[in-house]
Amino acid sequence: MSGRIKADDIVYVREHAHIDEVVSAAGVALKNAGGGQKKGLCPFHDEKSPSFHVTPSKNYYHCFGCGVGGDVIDFMMKTDHLSFTETIERLASQIGYTLRYEEGGPTQPTSQRSRLYAANLAAAKFFQDLLNTSPDAAHGRDLLTKRGFDKAACDSFGVGYAPNGWDGLTKHLRAAGFTIDELEEAGLSKMGERGPIDKFRNRVMWPIKDISGDIVGFGARKLASDEEDQGPKYLNTSETPIYKKSQVLYGLDMAKKDIAKNRQVVVVEGYTDVMACHLAGITTAVATCGTAFGDDHIRIIRRLLMDADAFRGEVIFTFDGDAAGQKAAMKAFGDDQKFVTQTFVAVEPDGLDPCDLRQHKGDLALRDLIAKRVPLFEFAIRTELKKHNLTTAEGRVNALNTAAPLVAAIRDKSLRPEYIKSLAGWLGTETEVVTAAVNTALKKVSTTSAPVEAPSADTAWRPNPTEPTLMLEREVLKAKLQMSGLVTDWKTIEDDAFTHPAYLELRRIIDSFGTEPVLLENVTDERMRQLFTELSVEPVRTDGAVSEKYVSSIVARLREVLVSRKIADLKSSLQRLNPVENEEQYNAAFGDLVALETQKRGLHELSIGSL
Template sequence: MAGRIKDEDVTHIRDHSPIDDVVGDYVQLKNAGGGQKKGLCPFHDEKSPSFHVTPSKGYFHCFGCQVGGDVIAFIMKLEHLTFMETIERLADRIGYTLRYENTGVNTGPSINRSRLVAANTAASIFYQEQLQLPIAQIGRDFLTKRGFDRDAAKNFNVGYAPDEWDGLYKHLKGSGFSDEELNLAGLVKEGSKGMIDRYRNRLIWPVKDISGDVVGFGARKLASDEVDTGPKYLNSPETPVYKKNQILYGLDMAKKEIAKNRQVVIVEGYTDVMAAHLAGISTAVATCGTAFGDEHIRIIRRLLMDADAFRGEVIFTFDGDAAGQKAALRAFEDDQKFVAQTFVAVEPNGMDPCELRQAHGDDAVRNLVARRVPLFEFAIKSVIANYDITAAEGRVNALNQVAPLIGKIRDASLRPEYVRLLAGWLGMEVDIVSSAVKKIGKASEGLSEKRVNLTDPVLVLEREVLKVKLQLPELAHGWVDLESSAFSFPLYSSLRTLIDNQKEFDTQELINKCDSDELKSLVTELIVEPIRTDGEVSERYITSIFARLREVALSRSIAEIKSTLQRLNPVENDAQYQEIFGQLVGMEAARRVQKELALGES
């Protein structure tokens, strides 16, 4: 294995890798004044940007999670790479050839990220060249039948894996790659007589990470099931450079348009991404053989820069069948993690974007996205469709199934609107629907008091503030200024009330006055739980979390006031409208102050 990288080369890489350019491959940065740029932190969930980059100094720092360092530290932490792997990756990025200290032992090339990416890139070129040969006619026919010409295949680097046991293996071995490298990259596997290609007689799509490096492949079989008994789509295995839950196909092409248009369209496959982009939907991406999950959400959120409520769109294109509806209901849970509005676009006949483009052209794909409906609406109507609502029993059963969905909507200002819509869809009185939703909501609240979602960033924030009040009351200066609605979790809200009812703060007295075992357990838990595990607790940190909690609470109140204003007629209710509008202006100003304070800008 190669020795350590020469110190002067490390210095060269650090000096010639502008930190804002490198970070910009992962995070949408905006100018923050004073020579700084800021964005949403890639190391923890947040809705307001606290991640700052100072290009002139070559450093980054997050005021939310306190992670910081230079460009090398950034890549090491984000990509989970070693120091040497990070330097090699940055060297590849600027086209610099590294020099290694001679260890005196020659054991062949080192296994590092740059070699794996190079092997994948060489494989991609090989597959693209194969697609142009007579043997790949079956692959070209597949593309043609789906409306993709030669230029489309070239734009997306589509290739063909020949119907051979070791065509790629021999080619890459001739290019200097070792068995170990090719196996580790997921390009070959062990056969009965040695290494063989992972893909045979398949159409190949190279999968790139957000920075544009080829890290894996998706392969669609072309032979019949009798000839090829393998899966219809075969994706790269997990490798040091390919993590399917962190990859979105097409993101390298779409990232700039996603940031520019504040929109992302989630489709279900490689051909759907191609069809969408060719139809002018340049914000389309797809997962690679896995469900859309938390890691994908974090990636999308950083690009959307959804620092304020409802500033962007996440549009899912599900199939219209039962599986698609199930996916929509599953995504309903994930929707709560987006500040951006989430929509669903489903073609009535169940066609995916690729099929729709084949049948009706580019306009039909664009119209599909344009006709999107809110995810909440789609999920609720999907449940209603399972019942005969022309009968009283069907309407009641549908209501009982849908009420919990409305209760799960965290944005309190949206719930009354969906109660009204549901009443219309079911043909029932609004009061009856509202009563059912509240009844189920109270039952759910009773259960939720015993459990808290410790991955929810808002609830984590509320918990941090309570821990500061219990453990460091002398530093909890912002406690008296917290809004009455600051704590959204019922048990947290109960604890806040208990604290406020004390004449003088005393933890033992607080425990004695707890009226339930759950509340008592919460107090003792928060007293001993570390306030934070990633650094020293400073006054700056405490000021920041109190300000962030006030900002969140004010945002909730602002949403409710906006909803009230929308229902008022400013002509008929001028005085009331002006009074409420004045409250809104004041709250918006207060929220901006808290936001700046949380970011250390005030």
């Protein structure tokens, strides 16, 4: 694991990375505004007249329209959705500064990583030029045309062609100054019997980019027959210092802004599916790169969706309609529990993938497929029911026994009654019968989850440290226990901001000591002592140093979640009130709602940057 970047280097990067250049590189056109300032259209909200101001002398930015602001590091973290460490390393690379690390250096020197990025960029240009100009690439162009992609589409995604020779790319890049060691390390070349040869030959090439747009590897589809090329149909760059397939999503560099803006991500299965979706107007589509959708991908998406404390968006999986696609969907059912957002499935009835659907039925059909998505829980349950003959009593009983555990597996307890009703309707049976089956399944889950017996009252009290809906409460408490001096706004946190009984009790203990720090010997309850030590040693989830600004932001986020709950409750009450018959009560409630909305906006601005 990389060491922590030296504090002096962070200061140097912050002072020497010019914010006007970084802002311009992010696509914001700046004009002189007088007084040493520049202004342009804000990248964080829609506006017609420029209210986004940059002060190069101080390296600050501020939008007078939406209120966001900060320094050059804040800007890049927000626009490129990078961690603090990633941002410092990227800025250092841009200004040609070599970073130093505490407790040992990073696994790969920044300068060497830059060489790997440069080699991939040069390779991508080589491949793209060949696709556009070489007669030998005609079969590659034909394949892409048949899939519905013209030259403009291919240029937009940087699609290229790897020649059929043994070392065309290797010779080209060596002539450009890259060493054999660099090309091997980048996964572009490998050693053959007579020397270095190309890793990819006679294939259509898709450059794979990281979230900031740097090319880290390639996905390649073979063009020769199986007899001519016995390799896999799709071949990806091997793991390299800059390419980790479990941490990369194809198309994310293009989709990230719309994902964050629309709070939606569409997960498809291939490179051409991503291209088809984007060309059809579904600009939040991404795909995994030669690996299954996993935990690292979930973490990336959650950061973009700000999926940490409330239902803030939706994840839509698209799968082929065949057995393999249904199997993938059922795996996603298990992963759903790792999201807080709502998860959906979009499956084309005729078994067409997004690329084929667009090719055969047009852009509208593809957009319609996404629009008709169904909740993942519903899809999983219905998939199980299709395996049984529901026209017979035996079939219905067997279907109930296999579907009930799926309902029991839904972590959100408030959803279970709704799916119990739905399952009863799909089976044509009584709700009470389904409820009994689900309760039985719940008991089996509780007895099999522990090695010997179901969780007892002695362990059930403990909050799950990986529970997404409780993570924010946990982080605030960790900050308070580990660095109390940074939590300057602790008293502003409302009593009901913490929802788990254990967290509520720990907050009460902390408050009972006033301004004095809480020591372990002062905590008498054994459960609280356990939780106290656990949260005192568990690292705070942030990159770089934990600052007062960071702590204030997560405190504000915690309070924002509480206000959001109050707003939802108040809106529900307003819907039940008749404004004519209960005019006074209705107006008072409406006034409270306006005040809460104002408070929420203020807290949201304070919370920006907390993830």
